[in-house]
Amino acid sequence: MNLEECKSVFAVTVLGLTLVAAFPTxxxxxxxxxxxxxxxxxxxxxxxxxxxxYPFNVRGGEVQGPIYVGVSxxxxxxxxxxxxxxxxxxxxxxxxATASEPxxxxxxxxxxxxxxxxxxxxxxxxxxxxxxxFQDDTVSTSRIxxxxxxxxxxxxxxxDSGYSGFxxxxxxxxxLYSRDLQTFQFHDRFVGIWLNMTVF
Amino acid sequence: MSSxxxxxxxxxxYAFVSSVFVLGTMALDVEDVALSAIEGAELAxxxxxxxxxxxxxxxxxxxxxxxxxxxxxxxxSKAYISNRVGNFDDAxxxxxxxxxxxxxxxxxxxxxxxxxxxDRNHRLLLSTLGSVLALVCIFYGGFFGWRFFKxxxxxxxxxxxxxxxxxxx
Numbered sequence: 001m002n003l004e005e006c007k008s009v010f011a012v013t014v015l016g017l018t019l020v021a022a023f024p025t026x027x028x029x030x031x032x033x034x035x036x037x038x039x040x041x042x043x044x045x046x047x048x049x050x051x052x053x054y055p056f057n058v059r060g061g062e063v064q065g066p067i068y069v070g071v072s073x074x075x076x077x078x079x080x081x082x083x084x085x086x087x088x089x090x091x092x093x094x095x096x097a098t099a100s101e102p103x104x105x106x107x108x109x110x111x112x113x114x115x116x117x118x119x120x121x122x123x124x125x126x127x128x129x130x131x132x133x134f135q136d137d138t139v140s141t142s143r144i145x146x147x148x149x150x151x152x153x154x155x156x157x158x159x160d161s162g163y164s165g166f167x168x169x170x171x172x173x174x175x176l177y178s179r180d181l182q183t184f185q186f187h188d189r190f191v192g193i194w195l196n197m198t199v200f
Numbered sequence: 201m202s203s204x205x206x207x208x209x210x211x212x213x214y215a216f217v218s219s220v221f222v223l224g225t226m227a228l229d230v231e232d233v234a235l236s237a238i239e240g241a242e243l244a245x246x247x248x249x250x251x252x253x254x255x256x257x258x259x260x261x262x263x264x265x266x267x268x269x270x271x272x273x274x275x276x277s278k279a280y281i282s283n284r285v286g287n288f289d290d291a292x293x294x295x296x297x298x299x300x301x302x303x304x305x306x307x308x309x310x311x312x313x314x315x316x317x318x319d320r321n322h323r324l325l326l327s328t329l330g331s332v333l334a335l336v337c338i339f340y341g342g343f344f345g346w347r348f349f350k351x352x353x354x355x356x357x358x359x360x361x362x363x364x365x366x367x368x369x
Binding site for chain 1: 330345
């Protein structure tokens, strides 16, 4: 190795050591973007904390559950969430996640909570469909109890000959607090379970 | 006699109508009070959350504050639910409870943020001093190291003995 080559190796070594020495200070002053996609998870689990065994055949007045609603925060900072619980028949509208539109139905129950980045929240939920009335090919219900809070609903559903049942859906919408708008916005996520109303 | 009856009938009618009116007005008042209490609680939670986010951005550990906020958020949820099902007294109770639970969070978050900012500035100062010291060492070390290496290199080159290579071709 001649002197010029040694000089190059020496210069590169000094430059590398300079960068190493300056990095801690530079990293405190300059904000480095954190990599990765920012998102939230919403899930629903059955009584055994598995994605199975959800309540399906439901009789009026019978307590159902627990089912577990969970949310996980991967947004890069602490977030403020609300989960709205809604109830619909087959003709009432679901949320449109691709258009960021929540269901226009009023919530029957809600959970508000704060989550640090990387943390999860989960809560059990019990529900009872009350005042169920079977009439010919129609079932109607006027009340539903969620975690012992009774709400009025006015939903009737017709016999679904394709799936042989009277179907309702209990679904959960995830909303996120927007700091810019200072209000909650639909976070494009929802999950739900189908309920088949039965007499026996 | 008949005029007395008419007056009595009018009195009964007035009493009935006014009671309905008063009860309706009272119900509206209670609903307004509940809504106002919920709005107050909402604002308190929003302000507390903003303060917590600032503290978190400054590098403070806000897990304790998030626990306190969660207690408030749970009460606020109950206030909304009670209001929705027409239980306005409970709505007011839970909204007030929420306000009490998150009332101190904003001040605590501001304190944590200030401590975090001071701590961060302290760490930045130490880091800067360390980096400057390290850079000075690297440059001086590099300069003198290179001079030492160069002189040693030249000495070694000058001490080399020329060799005569035989041309055997």
